[in-house]
Structures are given as C-alpha cells and as structure tokens.
Amino acid sequence: MKNCSLIIKGKYVLTMDDKMSVFNDGVVAVDDDEIIAIGEKEILEKYKSEKIIDAGNSIIMPGLINTHTHAAMAYFRGLADDLPLPVWLEKHIWPAEAKYVNKNFVKKASALACLEMIKSGVTCFNDMYFFEQETASVASRIGMRALIGEVILDFHTPSCKTPKEALKKTEEMILKYKDSELISVAVAPHSIYTCSEENLSKSKELADKYSINLHIHISETEKENKDCLRDNEKSPVKYLDELGILNNKTIAAHSIWLDDEDIEIYKNRQVKISHCPISNMKLASGIMNFKKMRESGLVISLGTDGAASNNTLDLFSEMRACALLHKVNNLNPEIASATEIVKAATINGAKILGMDDKIGSLEIGKKADIITVNLNKPHLTPIYNPCSHLVYAVNLADVENVIVNGKLIMQNREVLGLDEDRILEEACKFKRN
Amino acid sequence: MKNCSLIIKGKYVLTMDDKMSVFNDGVVAVDDDEIIAIGEKEILEKYKSEKIIDAGNSIIMPGLINTHTHAAMAYFRGLADDLPLPVWLEKHIWPAEAKYVNKNFVKKASALACLEMIKSGVTCFNDMYFFEQETASVASRIGMRALIGEVILDFHTPSCKTPKEALKKTEEMILKYKDSELISVAVAPHSIYTCSEENLSKSKELADKYSINLHIHISETEKENKDCLRDNEKSPVKYLDELGILNNKTIAAHSIWLDDEDIEIYKNRQVKISHCPISNMKLASGIMNFKKMRESGLVISLGTDGAASNNTLDLFSEMRACALLHKVNNLNPEIASATEIVKAATINGAKILGMDDKIGSLEIGKKADIITVNLNKPHLTPIYNPCSHLVYAVNLADVENVIVNGKLIMQNREVLGLDEDRILEEACKFKRN
Numbered sequence: 001m002k003n004c005s006l007i008i009k010g011k012y013v014l015t016m017d018d019k020m021s022v023f024n025d026g027v028v029a030v031d032d033d034e035i036i037a038i039g040e041k042e043i044l045e046k047y048k049s050e051k052i053i054d055a056g057n058s059i060i061m062p063g064l065i066n067t068h069t070h071a072a073m074a075y076f077r078g079l080a081d082d083l084p085l086p087v088w089l090e091k092h093i094w095p096a097e098a099k100y101v102n103k104n105f106v107k108k109a110s111a112l113a114c115l116e117m118i119k120s121g122v123t124c125f126n127d128m129y130f131f132e133q134e135t136a137s138v139a140s141r142i143g144m145r146a147l148i149g150e151v152i153l154d155f156h157t158p159s160c161k162t163p164k165e166a167l168k169k170t171e172e173m174i175l176k177y178k179d180s181e182l183i184s185v186a187v188a189p190h191s192i193y194t195c196s197e198e199n200l201s202k203s204k205e206l207a208d209k210y211s212i213n214l215h216i217h218i219s220e221t222e223k224e225n226k227d228c229l230r231d232n233e234k235s236p237v238k239y240l241d242e243l244g245i246l247n248n249k250t251i252a253a254h255s256i257w258l259d260d261e262d263i264e265i266y267k268n269r270q271v272k273i274s275h276c277p278i279s280n281m282k283l284a285s286g287i288m289n290f291k292k293m294r295e296s297g298l299v300i301s302l303g304t305d306g307a308a309s310n311n312t313l314d315l316f317s318e319m320r321a322c323a324l325l326h327k328v329n330n331l332n333p334e335i336a337s338a339t340e341i342v343k344a345a346t347i348n349g350a351k352i353l354g355m356d357d358k359i360g361s362l363e364i365g366k367k368a369d370i371i372t373v374n375l376n377k378p379h380l381t382p383i384y385n386p387c388s389h390l391v392y393a394v395n396l397a398d399v400e401n402v403i404v405n406g407k408l409i410m411q412n413r414e415v416l417g418l419d420e421d422r423i424l425e426e427a428c429k430f431k432r433n
Numbered sequence: 434m435k436n437c438s439l440i441i442k443g444k445y446v447l448t449m450d451d452k453m454s455v456f457n458d459g460v461v462a463v464d465d466d467e468i469i470a471i472g473e474k475e476i477l478e479k480y481k482s483e484k485i486i487d488a489g490n491s492i493i494m495p496g497l498i499n500t501h502t503h504a505a506m507a508y509f510r511g512l513a514d515d516l517p518l519p520v521w522l523e524k525h526i527w528p529a530e531a532k533y534v535n536k537n538f539v540k541k542a543s544a545l546a547c548l549e550m551i552k553s554g555v556t557c558f559n560d561m562y563f564f565e566q567e568t569a570s571v572a573s574r575i576g577m578r579a580l581i582g583e584v585i586l587d588f589h590t591p592s593c594k595t596p597k598e599a600l601k602k603t604e605e606m607i608l609k610y611k612d613s614e615l616i617s618v619a620v621a622p623h624s625i626y627t628c629s630e631e632n633l634s635k636s637k638e639l640a641d642k643y644s645i646n647l648h649i650h651i652s653e654t655e656k657e658n659k660d661c662l663r664d665n666e667k668s669p670v671k672y673l674d675e676l677g678i679l680n681n682k683t684i685a686a687h688s689i690w691l692d693d694e695d696i697e698i699y700k701n702r703q704v705k706i707s708h709c710p711i712s713n714m715k716l717a718s719g720i721m722n723f724k725k726m727r728e729s730g731l732v733i734s735l736g737t738d739g740a741a742s743n744n745t746l747d748l749f750s751e752m753r754a755c756a757l758l759h760k761v762n763n764l765n766p767e768i769a770s771a772t773e774i775v776k777a778a779t780i781n782g783a784k785i786l787g788m789d790d791k792i793g794s795l796e797i798g799k800k801a802d803i804i805t806v807n808l809n810k811p812h813l814t815p816i817y818n819p820c821s822h823l824v825y826a827v828n829l830a831d832v833e834n835v836i837v838n839g840k841l842i843m844q845n846r847e848v849l850g851l852d853e854d855r856i857l858e859e860a861c862k863f864k865r866n
Contacts (some may be wrong), residue, residue, distance in 0.1 A: 043777070077814075078821040082760075082770040116811035222764075281757035282825070284766040311825040312812045317753070324754060325715035331655075333717040339516040370556075378549035379745045379829065380512075380863035388511040392715070392744040396812065397830030414477045425812045431815035 001048045004037075005406060006030040010055035010372055012386045013038065016062050016346045016361040020339065022386065028060060033181070033406035040364055053401055053408070055372040059386045061342075063123025063369040064315040064402065065349025066429065068215075068274035068303025070129045071113035072106040075112040076308040076432055079123065084220060085283050086375060093308055097130075105430070106131035111312055112427050118144065118415050120314045120396035123404045126303070126353055128188040128215055130159035133173060136183050142418060143409045145311040145369065149215045150190025152203055154196050163199045167206055169175040174210050181405060184353075186213035186251065188222060192236050193224055197243060204245050213249045213398050216240075217263070220254035221285050237262035246271050248416075251352060253303060255293075256286040263289070267296045268287040272352040276346070277322045279305035290326040291335055296366040301352040304343045314396045315345050323391050335427050338387040368406040373398050434480045437464040438661045439611040440841060441493035443805055445819045449495050449779045449794040453772060454671045455819065463491060463801040465841035466614070471795055488805040492819050494775075495794050496556025496802035496837065497619045497748040498782025501648075501686040501707035501736025503545035507862055509741040518654060518716050526741055530563075533863075536590040539564035541859050544560065546746055548856050552579065553829035553846050556802040556837045559684060559736070559786055561648055562614065563592035563620040566606060569616050575841045575851060578802065581606060581787050582621025583646045585636055587629050596632045601641055607643050614838060617786075619646040619684065624655055625669050626657055630676060637678050641726035646682045646787060649673075652695070653687035654718050679704050680689040684785060686736060688726075689719040696722070700729045705785040708777070710755045712738030721757040724768055733778045734785040734817070748778050754822050771820040801839040806831050 006029075013076025015038065027043035029036050037043045080092035106129065117125060127135055132150040139146040146306025148172065151157065151164040160166040170187055177183040189195040189203040204226035217326040219225055219236050228236045237258060240246050248270035255273050258266070268271070275288050293300060302322060307427045319341045326336040373394055375383055380398065383389055402410035404413045409416055439462075446459025448471065455702040460476035461471050470476050513525035539562065552560060557578035560568055565583040574578040583606065585599040593599040594708065603620050622636040624630040640647040640778035652658055652669050661669045670691060673679050681703035688706050691699070698705070708721050726733060735755060737746045752774045759769040783793025792802045806827055808816055813826055842849055 075815060078817045081818070081821045082767055082823065084685060084766055088766075112811060112814060119811055159464065278757060281761040282766065284760040284764050286764065287761055314812060314828075317750075317828075320750070321754070321757060324711060325758070327717040328714040328720055328758070329719050331719065333517055333715065334515055335717075337655060338491045359449065369462075376857060378545060378552055378853070378857065381545065382508060382863065384511045385514070388514045388744065392511065392514065395747075395750075395830060397826040397828060420811070424811065427576075429813045432818065 070306035072304030493505035506739030
C-alpha cells in the first residue's frame with residue numbers, strides 16, 4: 001500500500017478524458033498536487049491516505065473552468081437590468097466604475113467573486129478587469145487557479161492613466177507570476193472599438209514576447225461589426241487577422257456576429273472561443289453560431305462574463321442555457337448534447353486557456369482540480385446519466401467539495417480559510433454607500 | 434394586540450399586488466389560512482403570535498405557481514435527452530410509461546415531484562397525467578395546492594381503458610374535491626392529435642357542467658400545426674375554437690406555433706396560457722411569440738412541463754430561461770423584464786388557474802401561500818432589486834421556508850411531515866429495476 005495525500009471516492013467518477021471514461025463507485029488518489037490513480041475500488045487496495053473524502057452518492061468530476069469573466073464586477077450584480085446595451089453600459093456600468101472602482105474595491109469584490117465561484121464548482125477562471133494584481137492576489141491566497149489580464153484601453157481607466165501603463169503592469173505581472181503554480185497572466189486588450197491598432201499590436205507583441213495568451217472581446221454586438229465594416233471595410237475578425245493579432249493563443253470572448261469567412265479565419269488561426277450565452281441573451285447581443293462553429297471543428301468553452309450582465313458566475317446555469325439555446329435556435333434537440341456541454345465547461349475550458357496538459361480532466365499526471373456534486377436531492381433523483389444531470393438539473397448549491405491543485409478549498413460547502421460572513425457584509429456595506 | 438397564528442418578517446416583502454408594493458423590513462401576519470395584515474414594523478405593534486418566522490435577510494413573496502406539469506414523470510427525469518421529439522416520445526417515454534406507470538408508480542413519483550416542488554418554492558401546480566387521484570391524494574396529504582386533471586386520450590392508457598372511463602374518473606374527482614381547500618379538478622383532454630372531436634366536445638361539456646377549467650396542450654410542435662392544416666384546413670387554435678372548446682377557462686399549454694389570427698382568437702376567448710420555455714427549448718419545439726402575445730394583452734404564466742423534458746420542476750430556472758430567451762430572440766433586452774417574469778410565476782399563475790381571488794399575491798384576505806428566499810449567499814450579494822435577483826440569480830436551494838394555506842410545510846429547507854430519505858430511496862429503487 002502506497003501513501004498518498006488524499007483519496008476521494010463516490011458513486012460516479014466522470015473523468016472527461018478522451019474516452020469519456022466513467023467509473024462507477026469510483027476512486028481518485030491524489031498525491032500533493034497531482035492525480036496519481038483513478039479507477040474503481042481496486043485503487044483502495046493500492047493506496048491509503050490519512051485524508052479520505054467519501055462523497056457517497058455524488059459525481060466526482062474535474063473543476064469547472066470559467067473562460068471569460070470580470071470577477072470584480074460582482075459588486076455590480078443586478079445594478080441595472082433589462083436595458084439596451086448602450087444605456088446599460090453608458091448610463092449605469094461606466095459611471096459606477098468611474099465612481100467606485102479602485103484597488104480596494106477590486107480586492108473586496110474579487111473576494112466575493114472567488115467565493116461565489118468556488119461555491120459553484122469553478123476551480124479556474126480567466127479574468128479581465130482593472131487592478132488585476134488584486135484579483136491575482138485574492139485568487140492565489142484562496143487557492144484558485146486563474147488567468148489574469150489587466151484590461152488595456154486607449155483611454156484613462158480607474159487603474160491606468162495610459163495603455164502604456166496597462167502594458168507595463170501586465171509585463172510586471174507576467175514576471176511576477178512566471179513560476180506560480182496557480183496564477184498565469186494574459187495580455188488583455190479590451191476590443192477593437194476601445195483599442196487603437198497601435199495598442200492592439202503592442203499587446204500582441206507582448207503576448208508573443210512571453211508566448212502567452214491574448215484575451216479580447218470579439219464581435220459581441222452587431223454595432224461592433226457594423227462600425228468596423230463602416231470604418232475599415234472589413235469585419236472585426238478580418239481586421240484583427242490582418243493586424244496579425246489572431247493565433248492559437250487568442251482567447252476570443254463572445255464571437256457572435258461572425259460570418260462564414262470569419263469562422264474560416266478562426267479555424268485557420270486556431271482561435272480559442274469563450275462562449276457566454278447568458279450574458280449574450282440577457283443583453284440581447286445575439287446568438288453565437290454554435291452549430292457552424294462546432295462543425296468547423298472549433299473548440300468552444302464557456303464563460304459567465306461579469307456578474308453585472310449574467311447575474312451570477314455560475315457555470316451550471318451557463319451550461320444549461322447553452323444547451324437549451326442552441327437546440328431551440330436550430331430547431332434541433334440533438335445539437336449541444338449534454339456530453340458536449342460538460343466538455344465545454346471542463347476539458348475545452350482547459351484547452352482554451354492552454355492548460356489542458358494540466359487540468360480539465362481527471363487523468364493520472366494531471367493536477368488535482370476536482371469537485372464533487374451531491375446527488376441526494378429530489379431534483380437529482382433518480383439519475384440515468386451523470387452528464388444529463390450536470391447540464392439539465394444540477395445547480396450550484398449541489399457542489400459539495402472543491403479541490404484545487406490537490407488542496408481541499410471547500411468542504412461540505414464551507415470554503416476553508418475564508419470568512420464568508422465578512423465578505424458578504426463588506427459587499428452589503430459597499431451597496432449601502 | 435391581536436393574536437394571530439403566524440407572523441413572518443424579513444428584509445423585503447414582495448407583495449406582487451397591483452402596485453407591486455414592496456415593504457422593506459416587512460411583516461406579514463397570518464391567521465389560520467389567511468393573510469390578515471401586511472406592511473412594515475407597525476404590524477408588530479398590532480399583532481402577536483406564538484409562532485414567528487424571522488427570515489432575516491430574505492425576500493418574502495407569494496409561493497410560485499407551476500401552471501403545467503406532469504408530476505409523476507419525475508421518475509423519468511433524464512431517462513432520455515438530446516433526441517428529436519418523436520424518437521424521445523415513441524422510443525423512450527411511451528414504452529417506459531406502458532411498462533411502469535400504475536397506481537403505485539404515480540403515488541410514489543408524485544411524492545418525489547411534490548417534494549421537489551416544495552423545495553423549490555412551488556406552492557401550487559397544475560397537473561395532467563394518469564391515476565391523478567394518487568397525485569391529488571399526495572398533494573393534499575403534504576398540504577400543497579393543486580389543480581388535478583386525469584388525462585383524456587382516445588386510446589387505452591395505463592389508467593383508463595377508454596376516454597369514457599377517463600371522463601368518469603374526472604367527474605368522480607370533481608365531486609370528491611368540490612369542497613376541498615387545496616385540491617381543484619380540471620378536465621384534461623391531452624391534445625387535438627390524441628383526442629377525437631367527440632372526446633374534445635365531451636370534455637368541454639363536462640368542464641361547462643361544473644364551470645371548471647379545461648387543460649390541454651395546444652400547438653406545441655410544428656408537426657401538430659402542419660397535420661391539422663392538412664387534415665382540417667385550419668390551425669389547431671381555429672379547429673378548437675370552431676369546436677367551441679376555447680373560453681376563459683381554457684388553460685393552453687405551450688401555444689408555440691400560433692399565427693396572428695390564432696393570437697386574436699386567444700384574445701377574444703380570453704384563453705389562459707401556460708408557457709414552458711425550458712421544455713420547448715430542450716425538445717427544440719420552437720419559441721412562443723411572447724412579445725406579440727404580451728402586446729395583445731394575453732396573460733402568460735409559467736409551467737415546467739414534466740421532469741422528463743426539463744429536467745426539473747424548478748420555476749426559478751424557468752423564469753430565467755423565459756427572460757433570457759425572449760430578449761435574445763427579439764434582440765431586445767427590454768422584453769420580458771424581471772418584474773414581468775416574477776408576475777408570470779406568481780399572480781399570473783393564479784389568474785391562469787382562476788385562483789387569483791385566493792392566491793398569487795400577498796394581500797389582506799388572500800390565502801397565505803408564502804415562501805422566503807434567503808439572500809445570505811455569495812451569488813445573491815449585493816442586492817439592488819429583489820425581482821432582478823429572483824429571475825437572474827436565485828436558485829431553488831435559496832428557498833428556505835414554505836407556507837401553504839397558512840400552514841408551514843417547509844422550515845429551513847426541511848419539508849415537515851415527509852420522509853425525504855425514503856422518497857429518494859424509493860425513486861432510486863425504481864430506477865434500479
């Protein structure tokens with residue numbers, strides 16, 4: 001019998017490996033940060049541990065990966081709803097950001113967002129906002145995995161007077177976190193309508209210099225496309241491609257208003273997609289061409305966007321919305337199957353962030369980012385197929401335990417080492433001001 | 434100080450009355466089955482009770498009303514997904530029903546469904562299935578409000594050899610429950626494609642005889658419309674109208690494939706609509722014309738449909754799906770506002786079932802069907818607008834207490850007088866067979 005640091009067992013182990021292996025009455029053995037064995041009860045004959053999580057009637061699966069969010073916007077959750085995007089943004093969100101967003105705001109609001117994400121089974125997120133050093137610190141302290149991007153804009157922002165300053169901050173973070181186990185850094189130019197060609201190109205240079213991701217919003221609204229066609233006589237995707245921005249390290253959020261040629265460019269450049277169906281539905285931005293993009297072989301992952309346009313950071317809701325939307329939009333219930341959607345929230349998320357060698361599935365040698373979902377609930381009984389339940393029935397409160405990098409960070413829904421009451425109280429206090 | 438049987442207090446009392454009154458730090462006083470006072474802390478100076486629920490940082494609101502479901506199908510939750518409707522129905526659901534559905538099945542599966550609905554804040558549901566006497570008994574025993582309809586079909590069903598027998602059973606239930614506080618009965622012919630003109634007319638006669646509701650599926654699929662046009666040279670709505678079936682006691686589930694004339698007929702006959710967006714999306718049946726129907730002044734409520742096509746009985750998910758779907762479908766975020774959607778799940782549900790004199794809002798003289806939603810959660814913090822949270826952020830697990838007809842049936846998420854473990858175990862046992 002070999003010793004290991006943690007053993008987790010439960011009704012179903014959903015690996016999300018290439019074969020979509022599922023182990024009934026399954027066991028995962030973890031040593032330090034790594035999965036060292038996975039299978040059925042035979043694992044218990046080979047490994048022992050002082051720490052055993054018996055999750056009972058549960059699904060044990062990879063942690064969910066949120067590939068596009070603005071964590072600190074959690075403080076603006078529900079600030080304004082049911083409004084046209086320009087009104088929402090210009091009359092509500094931007095003024096609130098100008099008034100409230102500072103280092104301390106981002107620190108506190110990121111703690112709320114991380115708490116919410118852990119409690120809904122998210123173990124890794126891809127962020128873009130201001131004062132991202134604060135978000136990185138919070139995630140790192142709590143023990144979450146994150147890809148961090150200080151947003152780059154042409155104009156003065158709450159965190160940076162100039163885009164040059166934002167690029168400088170980004171490079172500082174790249175160097176600071178180059179050996180971090182949990183934190184990676186992306187270059188994050190906001191979009192084509194808020195970044196000049198020069199700033200887009202400088203962003204790409206920086207990403208190339210360190211061979212890291214570039215995270216950007218692309219074709220989120222019809223207006224973005226129309227304006228680009230008017231000003232540049234080409235679509236945003238073509239515009240970015242001709243600037244040399246797009247490659248297999250580009251993480252493109254939204255990507256709604258793409259035509260066939262744009263999809264072909266994405267395919268040729270191996271652009272990575274973060275699909276945000278709830279935000280796109282709520283703001284009525286449009287419906288991404290999921291069917292065509294899948295048929296083109298593109299890899300699609302899921303993002304919640306910020307809580308101001310969602311209004312949660314819950315990937316279970318996102319999975320369900322994604323499956324339901326594309327079925328009805330194509331009048332075809334076979335599109336966006338449960339299995340495909342669970343992939344989008346796990347292994348595809350890892351692929352999109354360039355982390356699929358480390359996370360996204362439960363396999364020997366991968367990092368132990370693992371969640372357990374408690375099935376002892378009326379709305380999850382009976383169960384015929386774990387993926388079906390994850391997409392069509394599970395909600396965030398069913399997540400029971402969360403492990404990141406081999407470390408238990410939530411046990412029986414209690415987030416360890418965090419003062420949940422204080423984080424909520426701080427958020428309420430902010431709102432009262 | 435007057436004595437009353439129950440006092441509930443909490444952060445927000447959302448009345449859903451005509452003025453959409455909200456009381457901050459609100460109080461509701463209940464005596465026996467009735468709301469006798471509602472307001473702010475002044476209520477506490479006038480009323481006292483031995484039983485006080487201090488819900489703290491909560492929303493206190495009317496219980497949710499599920500206006501179209503097939504409760505006992507909870508045992509088929511996730512049995513088959515991501516399939517075209519004919520394959521799903523003919524290869525999976527119908528064979529499973531033929532094999533398994535009997536009196537005992539309906540009794541047990543209805544208990545699971547009622548448990549699930551209570552735990553997600555539903556206090557009243559409108560059901561259509563086989564052996565509905567069992568569903569009525571379960572709901573009544575648990576203390577839920579229900580409108581019960583034994584499904585009428587032209588052919589032999591698990592519960593009735595002939596439609597005549599189903600009509601007879603319906604009439605027996607009408608007489609049995611005529612003085613019931615909780616159980617009402619509807620006549621429930623399944624649809625135009627499963628009921629002859631004769632059976633539709635006999636159903637209507639029975640509904641008229643007792644002046645009760647008639648509950649039917651209308652225009653759920655494009656096929657239903659095409660077949661009706663082929664066979665009768667008119668739409669299902671026109672066909673039913675010419676048969677004299679439609680009036681203000683008709684509860685029409687789905688109503689997706691309606692043209693302008695059909696909507697006009699609904700309006701003239703004051704037909705009541707149960708909109709089931711999740712089921713319609715999941716089966717890719719189509720998108721109901723929410724915008725046009727609302728503009729025509731039609732009252733729209735929400736139904737989950739059965740758990741086999743949803744896969745839960747959760748009206749919070751239904752509210753969110755409804756708001757999101759119609760915004761993106763119309764490329765207009767102002768459609769289906771949070772307030773309008775909460776109405777659909779509460780007061781409109783009561784209107785649709787002809788119960789708005791009794792339930793659907795918190796008002797003096799109405800029956801006390803009340804739920805509390807706990808806001809002390811990361812995904813519900815901070816809060817700017819209660820309706821926004823209910824639609825875009827709350828999930829079923831946030832429901833804390835449930836009161837029906839003045840009686841507390843769930844306290845701190847424990848359903849009183851029900852053996853939850855046994856109900857779940859029975860469901861698992863069924864699935865193993």
